[in-house]
Amino acid sequence: MRIIIIGNCGSGKSTLALKIANITNYPLLQLDSLWHKTDYSDDAKRYFENEQISFLRQQDCIIEGNYNRTIPLRVTQANLIIWLKVNKVKAVYRIIKRSIQYRLDNASRPEMPKQFSEHFDYDYWAFLKLVWAYDEQNTKRLLQKYKSDQSKIVILKSKAEIKEFLTWIGRIVK
Template sequence: MQRVMILGEPGSGKSTLATALGAKQKLPVVHLDRIFWQPGWQEPDPATFKAQHDRCASEERWIIDGIYWKTIDFRAQRADTIIWLDLPLWLRLYRVLRRTLITLGKSRPDLAPGCPEKFDFGFYHYILIGHQKRNQRISSLLEKFEGTKQVIVLRSRREVQQFLEGLQERPVGGGDLEKSGP
């Protein structure tokens, strides 16, 4: 487990898992939302974002969380482990609403500076509409890599917790203690 890609819908816990897994496995963490969004919630130049993404994904060791479909193929090819957080819609909506209320007006550590949390009806609409289609896309992506990469699907908070608890901590030197999957 050297290059880990974490996928999931908003509120699934991608950044939280990435941070916990990074600490446990001594891997650097890249939150795609942090490198994508510019201050004031401005979108970057696509070529600039792709170059930054590809530079991160070209490293030998990483955890990258986020989807961003235009860059997902390169990241998936490079990953040795793909984790999909396929949590229920009601839980994800609850988490996003709670996160919004708690951090309203503040910048989160998984986002770029200058991107304060805001209540955005469009974002909730995005979560509600089309989640089944996006999940089908993720499922199709994972099918392509089954058998060639370690593919892990976690469908509940309990499964996420059990996954983390089941990993051996990697020593500070970064030796590869866990050898599971291809």
């Protein structure tokens, strides 16, 4: 089963992906770790896309992350799309918290490449504004664009729903 996990930054994609990988033993590709080890150039964009295509050749795998430019290639290959939704206040809070934790201890975000550094500057403020607007700008557009794939989308909004989902996936994979 090919599983992709999408949702706002700070929604818990990385955490959920690790839990699913532990339950299923599927290989996991975390897009942040892939993208942030590049120089963000046009060559890096091609590399980023090719790595996802290559990873998706596996019968069973998990990819977590958004990166809207490459989401169509993941969605078309996925058997299951997990959409994590949290309210924007919680998402922004989690991002600020993880940024501070990462500043104090790089090991707090093992999915991030060692050379990654986060700066509390204008770009960071712009990123938080993007997170704040995420549901309005992205969720509706992406769900409408992939209406034909609606049956393979699971939307999880709470810890209870995530717990129930993890129990379910544990049963179907065994």
